Amino acid sequence: MPNMGAPLGPLRILLVEDSQEDAELLCDQILDAGLEARFQRVDSEQDLLDALAEEAPDIVLSDLSMPGFSGYQALRIVRELHPQTPFIFVSGTMGEETAVEALHNGANDYIIKHLPARLPSAVARAIRDARSAQERARVEEELMRAQRLESLALLAAGLSHDLRNILQPLLIVPDLIRDRSDDPKVIRLADVIAECGRRGHEMAESMLSFVRGSRQPSESVGMSRLFQAVGMLLKSNIPASVELHLEVADERLAVEANYTELQQVLLNLCLNAIQAMPNGGQLRLVAERAFDPVAGEQLCIRVQDQGVGMDEATLQRLFTPFFTTKSTGTGLGLISCRRIVEGLGGVISVQSVPGQGTCFDLLLPLSAELAADDGERPAAIPGGRGQRVLIVDDEAVRLSLLGNALSSQGYRLRLAADGAAALRHLQQAGLPDVLLVDAGIPLLSAGQLLAEMHGMGFHGPAIVLEEAGERVFDQIPPPPGIRVHTLPKPLEMQRVFRAVADALGVS
Template structure:
């Protein structure tokens, strides 16, 4: 029976047949067998091409020979336009050699017209096999996509490390320039350099956090910072004819959730909007407070001026595997809906053909972020010749730290790894303070400080940490040494302040 196995649902069947009577017999045969079918019939090259341009069949049943047209021509046309759709020859003139040739040409099966009992089961089997093959190809494509993303994550991690090292001088040097010049033009230039360095670091961090994912299942997300990160990530994908508008009506607004997942939602909606505006337009991301029956909530709007969607597309928009893109998976908006609903929120969409689309996200508001305090930079006391050992395997940062601290009045010893630091200690004795990067080679920061403690060192240690990677995650916290943590990327004024506090001169 054709209905054994996975339900087929309604089938669209294309009949390539010049005889209306024979076509009617084929339709009756399949309907009587319990198949739910709709039919279209063509008998020429032009008719078939025109129909396939506007209608996709689930299977094609074709006569072998017709006046001015042949089943082989029909098979070639189908393979050109719909290569995955199954094709079955149904003919009264098919001998064994012809049947073999038909299969060799790419047909899925053949049926003799005066022996049609096998037709319904052959149709059902061919459709199921074609669907299984399409699902297999889809899964393979998803696996390949996942492998590419995994490779991208590895590349992003390596690139972000190198980029941070390259950008580090842009954060350290401006403070040195300001301290050495009263010329307002030079100070303004230093401010420009520092701002470029901060933006560069923010872009790197946004890219890396998106690839790696947030380590916190839930955290307070400040909308202003989230929009800034999304804007920086979108800039590289934004065509010149699209204007990106970001508007957070209250800079103190915050929401509770997973940062990376909410970032993914906004990026997905924004990238869809960009693709929906081939002729350009305005892409707006707006966050504001709105009053609802459940009280005040956060509303995020992602609005475009693109081609819009019809009612049929809107009805199926959040259905799994539904997509209007040739290379889409149909899972992006499903993921967005899941993420928003996991935050106790809702997502809705309005759209009109030719006028654009607007997605609305309603989310619970978190407590407002406190207003930042504004004031002059505190004056950090200069050093008085204290000896500082700096251990860092990144040559540029090591040199910059050495020059900056020396200009502040400290005496410096520089080491590129733990072994070099130990040689310095054996040759020149103990320093007054040690500044060590958490990722130094040969000896870890914890091992180095433990060795120094065993040699009699009792001064402070300033440890550079990156992205919440704890320097002593292995539990090796040296006893008797006061440890001060300095997060990267470094800002020179913060370095001076932490060093002064560690030495007790701050």
């Protein structure tokens, strides 16, 4: 009887045997033991190759010596084509030395033909061992994948922090440029710089959202504006042989989404499409209304190319993590695209024909149509009149830019890179009218610094700069009498000016 264990189910057993009678005896021995199996017999190299190409067997049972073909040849072929398939020699000519050699060459076991009682249990054990090995390999692969994703999370966190610090000047400098020039071209340049800084910061946040699975802030994204931006970004990547066609069926089409994330989805799909057209062709990016019998009217964004296309096997694995057909690809781009689209309550589908091209359809919920811009400009923010502002921030570039910006607004500035330096300023020059402090300063935390200042008699307002998720005073409230305002990072100077003016009651 086969060894006890989980049911094996229907088995496909391949017999490499030149004797029909011996093959039938082996089949009867296995079936009588209660195993469910179907058998196929081959007795030549070509027949073996054909059988292995047709379907991978659960196990191969092979004679050792056959006219014109040997069991060792069969073993070599099976190991080359299906390395994990169990292989057992069943022979009447196998001595001890031959059996050892067979095991050394990769056989799982050997059975003497005139002593076949052990055959069913050997077959069952070999199949279970092979399946256990495959399951271990699968689990190890999943573990490695999880470890790689964890490493990506740590990398994304570090890169996100560094990129946000590098991009911070792009959010502060434009306001300083606008205040110093009335030239429309210069102001337009400042707007472009500010937009790049904001989108760059959102891209850094998206790296974290990918590994955390968190959602980014959404806005009403108009398709016309989005397509124009994607077209501009693609210009430097489109070869002369590829024609880009942008089409928005209705200028009012919009979707509630994070602009940068949705832009990255379209850029990813478009760049993949360009790479799939080495001989050129047309790349179409279309936005139109679509009707779904269940969901009703939706927004359909289509990315269609005339490239090399994909076969069914590739389509089946297209959204598998780390699967890629490109030598330099990561296999994460399309996974990220699907996560973003599904996070918006939409679906992404793909159709492809080898040699004809590929079409991705993004079906998303329609948002309210875009309202016309009323052209109103925000009210002017009043400047300071010599009020003393202490800024504490360990990011040198941001500290300098904040100091210059607020100084230009009429405030008197003191700058400190950490809590200890701030206390030295206070001892030398006295208390400020307002404190502007980064939540993550070293040496003394923002809360500890406020407590020390309160002990020195400070009762003015404080503005705390916080990253998303930071809550300085959630556990320990601020000292009594100190009004605390918070500003999210990345900073925009108009919001900083307004926060300082409001904290001081400047009118």
